[in-house]
Amino acid sequence: MKRQTNYKKVIIKIGSSSLVNDDLSINQPVLILIMQAFKKLSDEGIQPCLVTSGAIAVGMHDLQISEKPKNMGLKQACAAVGQAKLMEYYNKCASIYGLTLGQILVNHDDFQIRKRMTHLSDTLDNMFKKGIIPVINENDALSVDEIKVGDNDTLAGLIAPMIGADLLILFSDIDGLYDADPKKNPDAKLIEEVDRIDQNILKFVGDTSSGVGTGGMKTKIDAAVICTTAGSDMMICNSAEIGNLAEIVAGERKGTLFKRSKGINSREHWIIFKTNSSGEITVDDGLKTALLSKKVSILPSGIKKVEGTFGKGSVVEVKDGEGKTIGKGISAYSDFEIDKIMGKKSDEISSILGYEGKSEVIHANDLVIFKEEFYGRFVK
Ligand code: GLU
Numbered sequence: 001m002k003r004q005t006n007y008k009k010v011i012i013k014i015g016s017s018s019l020v021n022d023d024l025s026i027n028q029p030v031l032i033l034i035m036q037a038f039k040k041l042s043d044e045g046i047q048p049c050l051v052t053s054g055a056i057a058v059g060m061h062d063l064q065i066s067e068k069p070k071n072m073g074l075k076q077a078c079a080a081v082g083q084a085k086l087m088e089y090y091n092k093c094a095s096i097y098g099l100t101l102g103q104i105l106v107n108h109d110d111f112q113i114r115k116r117m118t119h120l121s122d123t124l125d126n127m128f129k130k131g132i133i134p135v136i137n138e139n140d141a142l143s144v145d146e147i148k149v150g151d152n153d154t155l156a157g158l159i160a161p162m163i164g165a166d167l168l169i170l171f172s173d174i175d176g177l178y179d180a181d182p183k184k185n186p187d188a189k190l191i192e193e194v195d196r197i198d199q200n201i202l203k204f205v206g207d208t209s210s211g212v213g214t215g216g217m218k219t220k221i222d223a224a225v226i227c228t229t230a231g232s233d234m235m236i237c238n239s240a241e242i243g244n245l246a247e248i249v250a251g252e253r254k255g256t257l258f259k260r261s262k263g264i265n266s267r268e269h270w271i272i273f274k275t276n277s278s279g280e281i282t283v284d285d286g287l288k289t290a291l292l293s294k295k296v297s298i299l300p301s302g303i304k305k306v307e308g309t310f311g312k313g314s315v316v317e318v319k320d321g322e323g324k325t326i327g328k329g330i331s332a333y334s335d336f337e338i339d340k341i342m343g344k345k346s347d348e349i350s351s352i353l354g355y356e357g358k359s360e361v362i363h364a365n366d367l368v369i370f371k372e373e374f375y376g377r378f379v380k
Pocket residue numbers: 015016052053054055056057137138140150151152153
C-alpha cells in the first residue's frame with residue numbers, strides 16, 4: 001500500500017557490509033545505484049545527504065589486512081586510506097550523473113561543543129544551498145573512544161534533525177524491525193509503522209537481553225529515538241532496495257517507519273543526546289520527588305554527593321540515593337564548589353565561595369528529567 005509522503009530533504013545511511021565485496025574491495029555497482037537514486041531525487045526537488053561507512057573496511061583491503069586491527073593506530077591508518085579511496089569512487093560515480101559531493105568527517109565533539117555544532121550546521125546548510133550532496137562519516141582516522149560517536153546509525157540520527165531532514169533511511173541487511181527473529185521464526189512479522197518507541201517496541205530489539213534476537217537493531221532504535229524526538233521520520237529498509245530509493249521516499253516500498261514525535265525542545269535534545277557527562281550529583285529523596293513531579297531547579301540544599309572532576313557549564317548526570325540516573329543537566333558550579341556548598345542554603349553560597357553565584361546548581365531550564373519508559377534506554 002502506498003503511503004502519502006511529502007519529504008523534501010532525505011538522509012540515507014549505508015553500512016560497510018553493503019558497500020564492500022567479500023574481499024573488502026569497493027562494491028562499485030552499489031555506489032552507482034546510490035548516485036543514480038540521488039540524481040532521481042534531485043530531479044524531483046528532494047535534497048539527498050549520505051552517511052557512509054566503509055572507510056576501515058576499504059582501507060583494510062588496500063593495505064591487505066584481513067582481520068580488523070585491534071591496534072587503534074593501525075585501524076586509524078586503514079580509515080585514512082579507506083576514506084580517501086571511498087571518496088574517489090563516490091566522486092567517480094557522482095560525476096556520471098553530474099552530481100557534486102562534499103566530504104564531512106565528524107566526531108562527537110562536533111555535537112557536544114555548541115560552537116562546533118553551529119559551524120557544522122552552517123557548513124551543511126551552505127552545501128545544500130549550493131546543491132552539493134554531503135557525504136558524511138565519523139573522522140575515524142583521528143577518533144578515539146573518548147571523542148567518537150561510535151557508530152554511523154547514531155551519527156545519522158544526530159545529523160538528520162540538524163540538517164532539517166524530513167526522513168532518515170537506515171539501510172540494513174534486513175527489511176526492518178520484526179516482532180520476532182525472522183531467521184529463526186517463519187511467522188515473524190515486519191512492523192511497518194511505529195508511532196512511539198516504548199517498552200513494547202524495545203522488546204523486539206535484538207541486542208537487549210530480553211530481546212528476541214533480531215540482531216544489530218539496538219543502534220538503529222537509538223537513532224530512531226534521537227531523530228524522531230527532534231522532528232525527523234526514520235525508516236529501516238533492506239539495502240537490496242537501495243536502487244529504489246526514490247520509491248521508498250515516495251512511500252511505495254516496505255520497511256519499518258518510525259514516525260516523528262517532536263516531544264522535546266532543541267536544548268533538551270542537546271543535553272540528552274549530544275553531550276557526554278563529566279560527573280554526577282546525587283540528590284536527596286525530597287528533591288527527587290519534587291524533580292519527578294514538577295519543573296524545579298536543583299538547589300545546593302538537596303544535593304548529597306558530587307562525583308567527577310568538572311568545571312562550570314559542564315553536563316552532569318543527576319542520580320538518586322540508589323545510584324539510578326534520573327536526569328542530566330548543565331551545572332552552574334564546578335565539582336569543587338558543589339562539594340563546599342552541598343547541603344547548604346542558597347543564601348549561604350556567597351559567604352562560602354566568596355562570590356555572588358547563582359542560587360541554583362542546575363537551573364530547571366538546564367535540566368532534563370528522564371521519563372523512565374522513554375529515555376531509560378540512554379541511562380547508563
Ligand atoms: N565509520 C566506520 C567506517 O567508516 C563505520 C562505523 C559503522 O559502521 O557504524 O569504517
